Amino acid sequence: MDKQDHTSEISKLIALKKYEQPSDEFFDQFHAEFRERQRQEMLQQSAHELFIERLATWFSCLGRVKWAYAGGAAFAAIALLFTLQPDDQQVPTNRLVVQPASNANSYEPMEHMQVVDLRPQAMPVGELQVF
Amino acid sequence: MEPELETESASDDAELVTRAQAGDLKAFDVLVQRYSRRLYGLVYNMTSNNEDTSDLLQDIFAKAYRSLKRFKGKSSFYTWIYAIAVNMTLNFLKKRKRRASYSYDDISSGLQHDPAFIDQKHFSNPRRQANIGELQKRLNEAMQMLSDDHRAVVTMFDIQGMPHAQISKILSVSVGTVRSRLHYAHQLLQGHLKEFVEHDKQ
Numbered sequence: 001m002d003k004q005d006h007t008s009e010i011s012k013l014i015a016l017k018k019y020e021q022p023s024d025e026f027f028d029q030f031h032a033e034f035r036e037r038q039r040q041e042m043l044q045q046s047a048h049e050l051f052i053e054r055l056a057t058w059f060s061c062l063g064r065v066k067w068a069y070a071g072g073a074a075f076a077a078i079a080l081l082f083t084l085q086p087d088d089q090q091v092p093t094n095r096l097v098v099q100p101a102s103n104a105n106s107y108e109p110m111e112h113m114q115v116v117d118l119r120p121q122a123m124p125v126g127e128l129q130v131f
Numbered sequence: 132m133e134p135e136l137e138t139e140s141a142s143d144d145a146e147l148v149t150r151a152q153a154g155d156l157k158a159f160d161v162l163v164q165r166y167s168r169r170l171y172g173l174v175y176n177m178t179s180n181n182e183d184t185s186d187l188l189q190d191i192f193a194k195a196y197r198s199l200k201r202f203k204g205k206s207s208f209y210t211w212i213y214a215i216a217v218n219m220t221l222n223f224l225k226k227r228k229r230r231a232s233y234s235y236d237d238i239s240s241g242l243q244h245d246p247a248f249i250d251q252k253h254f255s256n257p258r259r260q261a262n263i264g265e266l267q268k269r270l271n272e273a274m275q276m277l278s279d280d281h282r283a284v285v286t287m288f289d290i291q292g293m294p295h296a297q298i299s300k301i302l303s304v305s306v307g308t309v310r311s312r313l314h315y316a317h318q319l320l321q322g323h324l325k326e327f328v329e330h331d332k333q
Contacts, residue, residue: 007317009328014289017176017270020236031164034192
């Protein structure tokens with residue numbers, strides 16, 4: 001038997017798997033379950049779309065004020081974005097960062113630098129400091 | 132699916148799709164009933180697990196319904212939903228990886244009358260006189276030896292009788308690639324099912 005016949009025989013053999021099927025009852029149940037699932041999704045989608053629609057309607061009824069609301073919302077979003085960004089290397093303004101003298105001309109990572117405290121020492125309460 | 136049947140149902144499908152796109156759930160129900168068996172066969176033969184197949188098929192039809200508005204009719208509805216089913220099943224298999232959890236459907240009595248099965252029963256060699264259960268087991272073991280991509284083409288071509296051109300369209304590969312994958316898959320399957328293939332026809 002040549003290769004072509006073998007391939008054809010293999011194909012016929014594998015084709016027997018088409019007889020592996022669930023019962024008709026399975027498909028009846030499957031269809032019922034899908035209908036139920038579909039309707040549930042439709043209800044959820046309707047609630048979501050209704051909310052968006054109401055929001056859009058409220059916004060459009062604001063008149064010219066809506067642009068102030070929109071600007072405010074944009075500003076709040078940007079401010080929140082900046083606030084939530086992590087501070088990688090924050091040095092207090094009353095500190096001076098200096099390089100160690102021996103490595104004055106070389107690049108040193110920030111953690112190896114010395115931090116000099118510029119805060120006034122034991123400043124009496126109420127006295128004015130002028131810089 | 133026979134070409135002439137496909138042509139007849141394609142026009143019916145177009146009308147049902149239009150109605151479903153307009154929100155007619157019953158129209159989509161008809162499409163589900165029309166194609167659930169075929170798509171079940173695809174997913175089942177790729178996953179070899181009837182429970183996974185049931186869950187996945189629900190997801191496939193749900194996704195098809197959600198995506199229905201994007202269906203422009205460039206292909207038949209059947210080809211379109213079949214492609215969704217293939218892609219979702221391949222993605223599922225990638226996630227499932229090597230978890231070998233097989234759960235087979237019973238082979239129906241139709242097998243008894245298939246000429247290919249009758250040939251099997253008449254083998255003179257006792258080793259090859261396999262009962263239905265043994266044959267089913269060996270066929271499924273052989274299919275699981277294949278990679279997901281090779282199993283897909285074997286399922287579509289050998290089990291579901293889909294032509295090469297339609298397979299290439301669904302998988303977005305060339306016809307040559309389809310033929311090449313089939314050829315390689317058949318060689319692997321032949322090695323595993325050798326005793327069922329080489330027989331003396333007397």
